[in-house]
Amino acid sequence: MKERFILSNVKRVNEDQIDIVVEDGKIIEVTQAGSKDEGLLLDCSGIYVSSGWIDLHVHAFPEFSPYGDEIDEIGVKTGVTTIVDAGSCGADRIADLVKSKEQAKTNLYAFLNVSRIGLKRVDELSKIEWIDKKKVKQAVNQFKDLIVGLKVRMSKSVVRDKGIEPLRIARTLSDETSLPLMVHIGSAPPSIEEIIPLLEKGDVITHYLNGKENNLFDNEENLLQVVIEAIERGVHLDVGHGTASFSFKVAELAKKSQIDDLNTISTDIYRSNRLNGPVYSMSNVLSKFLYLGYSLEEVIEAVTTKAANWLKKPELGRIQVGDIANLTLFDVHHEPVTLIDSEGDKRIGKRRIAAKGVVVNGTYIEC
Numbered sequence: 001m002k003e004r005f006i007l008s009n010v011k012r013v014n015e016d017q018i019d020i021v022v023e024d025g026k027i028i029e030v031t032q033a034g035s036k037d038e039g040l041l042l043d044c045s046g047i048y049v050s051s052g053w054i055d056l057h058v059h060a061f062p063e064f065s066p067y068g069d070e071i072d073e074i075g076v077k078t079g080v081t082t083i084v085d086a087g088s089c090g091a092d093r094i095a096d097l098v099k100s101k102e103q104a105k106t107n108l109y110a111f112l113n114v115s116r117i118g119l120k121r122v123d124e125l126s127k128i129e130w131i132d133k134k135k136v137k138q139a140v141n142q143f144k145d146l147i148v149g150l151k152v153r154m155s156k157s158v159v160r161d162k163g164i165e166p167l168r169i170a171r172t173l174s175d176e177t178s179l180p181l182m183v184h185i186g187s188a189p190p191s192i193e194e195i196i197p198l199l200e201k202g203d204v205i206t207h208y209l210n211g212k213e214n215n216l217f218d219n220e221e222n223l224l225q226v227v228i229e230a231i232e233r234g235v236h237l238d239v240g241h242g243t244a245s246f247s248f249k250v251a252e253l254a255k256k257s258q259i260d261d262l263n264t265i266s267t268d269i270y271r272s273n274r275l276n277g278p279v280y281s282m283s284n285v286l287s288k289f290l291y292l293g294y295s296l297e298e299v300i301e302a303v304t305t306k307a308a309n310w311l312k313k314p315e316l317g318r319i320q321v322g323d324i325a326n327l328t329l330f331d332v333h334h335e336p337v338t339l340i341d342s343e344g345d346k347r348i349g350k351r352r353i354a355a356k357g358v359v360v361n362g363t364y365i366e367c
């Protein structure tokens with residue numbers, strides 16, 4: 001439904017109860033709960049509202065396998081109003097990703113893979129000639145409104161024998177296009193000690209809680225010095241849960257270290273880890289962070305305000321009169337929930353987040 005409707009008696013994560021009036025796609029009024037009764041009322045008693053969830057790392061290009069899925073399946077249907085495709089496409093196919101956006105309801109942005117072939121192959125940086133600097137710049141110019149950064153996957157299976165070289169080239173591309181990098185970390189080589197010093201303020205490390213050998217902690221479980229320095233420079237840490245990149249053990253270490261503050265929580269969701277786990281949905285990933293001891297406010301901030309600020313689109317991270325209405329409605333059930341990480345480690349949480357619906361660009365959709 002578009003036109004005018006009222007979300008009545010919704011509560012914010014600070015437990016404030018409000019009514020939100022949406023008309024012609026925009027938030028036109030935010031008032032005390034129960035003060036609005038004219039027009040179409042959606043009774044949201046007991047339900048939480050936040051600005052629409054943003055997932056900074058997804059794979060939304062269905063044609064590619066294994067890392068692909070349908071935009072709305074990983075977007076509005078799971079409570080996420082804005083997704084950022086994390087480098088599924090390089091210059092060769094980015095135009096097709098843009099086209100698929102027209103059929104979808106979910107807001108879409110993208111990191112452009114520095115490899116022109118993108119995830120058509122999963123060793124997309126194993127040939128240096130696949131990093132075509134001219135094509136990257138052309139794509140960036142052509143799709144300015146879509147592309148928010150450059151993606152470079154720095155793990156052994158992706159770069160094969162090319163080591164750190166693809167990241168050095170990506171660094172120059174980042175400087176030349178003024179776009180930040182999102183760097184995927186995984187198995188070495190290249191090692192974390194080689195990768196992190198090349199990252200600058202605003203660049204993103206995704207998969208920062210992975211439990212592989214080459215993670216952010218040394219064998220004595222101390223945070224690596226290069227990581228401490230990177231945080232001081234303003235490098236951003238993103239979860240990117242994925243099939244293989246979220247470890248409860250590492251997340252528990254992180255919570256006790258200098259990186260106990262959440263930046264962004266993202267899923268790295270695609271068809272198989274959505275259907276078979278361990279990701280399933282953004283709600284499921286968020287419940288893991290409640291289990292870890294982060295407050296509901298901190299968890300929701302990591303998919304709203306903080307993601308919006310990184311995107312330099314603050315309007316996506318707030319509930320404000322005059323803005324286009326992008327909202328997520330969700331429950332927090334107080335009940336035991338089994339949570340499984342990418343290593344198969346299990347934890348039992350006490351609270352479970354469940355998306356109930358979204359308002360995306362002024363249209364209400366039930367989850």
Ligand SMILES: [Zn+2]
Nearest residue numbers: 057058086268
């Ligand atoms: Zn990914």
